[in-house]
Amino acid sequence: MTSVSRWQDLRPRMLSAAVLIALALVTVWIGGLVWRAFISLACGIMVWELVRMVDTARDRSAHVLGVIAGVCSLAAIYLPPSFALPLLLLPSMAGFGRMERGGVTYAVFTALIMLASYGFMALRADFGLIWMLWLVCVVVITDVGGYFAGRAIGGPKLWPRVSPKKTWSGAIAGWVGAAVVGLVFAGTTQAGAGLMGVSIAVSMASQIGDMAESTVKRRAGVKDSSNLVPGHGGLLDRFDGMLGAALFLLVAGQIVNFPPGVE
Template structure:
């Protein structure tokens, strides 16, 4: 058992290193490299989304709504990330990713350290209110540390709290989809980690919102000029 657990951990670690290297390189170079990453990643998420929807035990109306909603969310997220990286630079794009990563890490360690009442036991039994708060605080700290309010369309530093909340709501929404579909992961694309959707569920709503803020800020600047 110990050997199997160690092997699984090594697979997860190796996959994480490869993913980080690919994403980090594309983010750094931007342009075509980042665009291709978003295009391929977005397409894979949509495929996995449709797979979950087909397997879900929901009514026809809910299935139709989810089928239409998936591509809209993914398109909005990829367009938002592209706009931020292309117009505001690598620091702004890293700021977006870092808040989501901080949320995951903060929620994990706060949940393990403090435990307490379950957040949504019927959807994701492992998530706690302490984890939710810990994730939001971690996102606030990272957002305040890395964020340059002049560069990130003038949003207040406490936006990290909101983004920490939205990232965890995205995670919960995907957990609900998987529970209704009767599966543990959205796919098997990433060894030890499941599908691509599993890795970006929290990023999707954050990218949509911050991308929208970035576009609105750019329009406001141009109108004022």
């Protein structure tokens, strides 16, 4: 690979990422209904992309299931958690009868998308702006560090059969970047040094989310989830790491106190 071809997708990736990050930061700063509507819209679009990937003959179903997912996502956050859970799984159940193939993949991945979306909203509501920014910074640094280190250093592939561009050097660079983010936030908040460990784990979870989506695309025989985002493909391509991170934090938060060191 020449140096030019190695970096040829950098400009569209950077521009698209800048727009998406700016939009996410504005909505998360505003919070409330604006943030929840943004997440619910993204949730619906990602489910729409998922259906079109795993069952190309179900374009109409993709629209219907995307709407169901978006509505359920928004409604769930206004309900007590015990009543929110059935709504979060409803889109998965609704898809079985509409899918000709890929029903199990759709149901499992949609459930993960719904739970992660709920996690995003809950994190903003329960912990405030600062910890939402921390999560975004960890995932963005993981992605950016992995991109540049992977192309500049190269080396052994992380999972060549599924994602031939991912390298161990990129993965480790993402962990290091996440640790630095954790250190910065630990020094500017009441969180303890344990935040560095949590940040690295969240970085790993974002990478797992990325690889999981790559596996779905590989099985579906597509390069991108859609063509909505120049240089990135679709929203699912852009936010797969965020989904993995949010889902992990939703579960891990039940095991360890979050933020660590803050009573």
